[in-house]
Amino acid sequence: MTHLRVSRRVVPSVLLLAALVTGGCSPEEYVAPPPAERAEVADPAAAARTLTALQDALDDPDAAAALGADDASSSLLAAIAENATALRLSDVTFGYVTETGRTSDEDGWDGLVAMTWRFDGFDVASARAEIPVSFADGGRRIAGIGSDGGRLPLWLTGPAAVRRVPGAVVMATGGDVDRYAGWARTAVAQTRELLGGRAGLVVEIPDDTAALHRALDADRGSYDAIAAVTAPVDGSSAVGSPVHVFVNRAVYDDLDPVAGQVVMTHEAVHALTGATAARGVPLWLLEGFADHVALRGLDLPISRTAGQVIEKVRRDGLPKALPADTEFDPSTSHLGSVYEAAWQVTETLVERRGEQALVTFYRAVLDGTAWASALQRGFGWSEADLTTAWRRQLGVLVDMSE
Numbered sequence: 001m002t003h004l005r006v007s008r009r010v011v012p013s014v015l016l017l018a019a020l021v022t023g024g025c026s027p028e029e030y031v032a033p034p035p036a037e038r039a040e041v042a043d044p045a046a047a048a049r050t051l052t053a054l055q056d057a058l059d060d061p062d063a064a065a066a067l068g069a070d071d072a073s074s075s076l077l078a079a080i081a082e083n084a085t086a087l088r089l090s091d092v093t094f095g096y097v098t099e100t101g102r103t104s105d106e107d108g109w110d111g112l113v114a115m116t117w118r119f120d121g122f123d124v125a126s127a128r129a130e131i132p133v134s135f136a137d138g139g140r141r142i143a144g145i146g147s148d149g150g151r152l153p154l155w156l157t158g159p160a161a162v163r164r165v166p167g168a169v170v171m172a173t174g175g176d177v178d179r180y181a182g183w184a185r186t187a188v189a190q191t192r193e194l195l196g197g198r199a200g201l202v203v204e205i206p207d208d209t210a211a212l213h214r215a216l217d218a219d220r221g222s223y224d225a226i227a228a229v230t231a232p233v234d235g236s237s238a239v240g241s242p243v244h245v246f247v248n249r250a251v252y253d254d255l256d257p258v259a260g261q262v263v264m265t266h267e268a269v270h271a272l273t274g275a276t277a278a279r280g281v282p283l284w285l286l287e288g289f290a291d292h293v294a295l296r297g298l299d300l301p302i303s304r305t306a307g308q309v310i311e312k313v314r315r316d317g318l319p320k321a322l323p324a325d326t327e328f329d330p331s332t333s334h335l336g337s338v339y340e341a342a343w344q345v346t347e348t349l350v351e352r353r354g355e356q357a358l359v360t361f362y363r364a365v366l367d368g369t370a371w372a373s374a375l376q377r378g379f380g381w382s383e384a385d386l387t388t389a390w391r392r393q394l395g396v397l398v399d400m401s402e
């Protein structure tokens with residue numbers, strides 16, 4: 001449920017072939033191959049022509065397939081063209097950047113390609129990333145995409161199922177795409193009901209956790225324990241950069257329908273309100289507000305929506321301060337109770353001045369107003385006042401559940 005903080009490394013592995021090229025030599029006969037030999041293989045102009053041809057073939061899967069070096073890469077390129085059409089991608093460009101190493105094919109090499117793409121009707125600006133691409137046949141064919149580590153957008157990984165519902169597009173390389181499309185449709189409707197706006201939601205569902213980490217260029221394991229994350233598609237935190245919801249099927253597939261909807265609506269609030277690009281907004285507000293929207297229409301027992309924070313207060317006593325940003329780290333042990341505590345802060349505010357006052361406060365802080373002054377203006381409270389009222393609210397919940 002986090003919205004992140006994604007590392008931005010591209011790590012092309014450089015293959016060291018010198019020893020292999022001269023295999024069989026005795027040590028004293030060893031001669032390092034001249035650097036010029038590498039330059040003879042990599043042909044940037046040929047690679048650029050092939051990439052332009054692929055760009056032009058995105059509406060023609062057969063033409064895209066013809067650029068593949070073998071059956072596997074031809075199938076991949078055809079799938080990429082089909083995905084680009086189904087997703088209505090625009091501003092798709094492939095620009096050759098550089099060679100990063102040699103492949104086992106004597107006419108081939110690994111390179112980096114600067115790509116841009118945009119989900120038409122959803123993304124305001126294009127995503128940009130440098131993606132590893134393997135070239136073959138002197139640069140006239142493509143042997144693979146993303147084989148070298150680094151970021152790998154989902155639409156470049158193989159055949160994807162695409163569903164369009166009002167307000168959302170959902171892409172899946174595995175799992176029950178229709179189930180997720182239903183959640184996405186409701187998530188957008190619930191968010192718009194309270195916040196208005198016409199922004200749409202893009203949900204990406206990789207087949208497995210490894211593909212999720214590749215799509216986010218995240219360290220392995222970072223997202224193992226979460227159901228979904230709202231994140232910039234290319235790692236950029238600039239305002240306007242495309243932000244999508246990414247699903248971790250290993251966790252999400254096991255959620256019941258109600259929990260599945262709560263998670264999707266929570267993430268939709270992050271995505272549709274530009275929460276990932278916001279600066280200086282306390283996480284208790286971003287996370288608490290997202291849960292407020294996700295839970296407001298539901299009649300769930302408090303044991304389910306606040307059971308973990310009630311348990312924590314019973315064990316450790318009432319918290320002394322509002323949840324700190326550091327407490328929302330996905331690796332902390334009591335993450336559930338922190339989210340519930342944050343949600344209770346927003347419910348305390350609703351209790352004070354009503355839901356529209358909460359929405360106004362959220363918008364003002366996202367737009368750059370210091371939260372303490374927005375709190376004073378909207379609720380007549382200092383941080384200390386809010387903390388006191390919130391602690392009282394938590395105390396009431398604990399008493400109620402006894």
Ligand SMILES: [Zn+2]
Binds near residue numbers: 001003266270286287
């Ligand atoms: Zn969240």
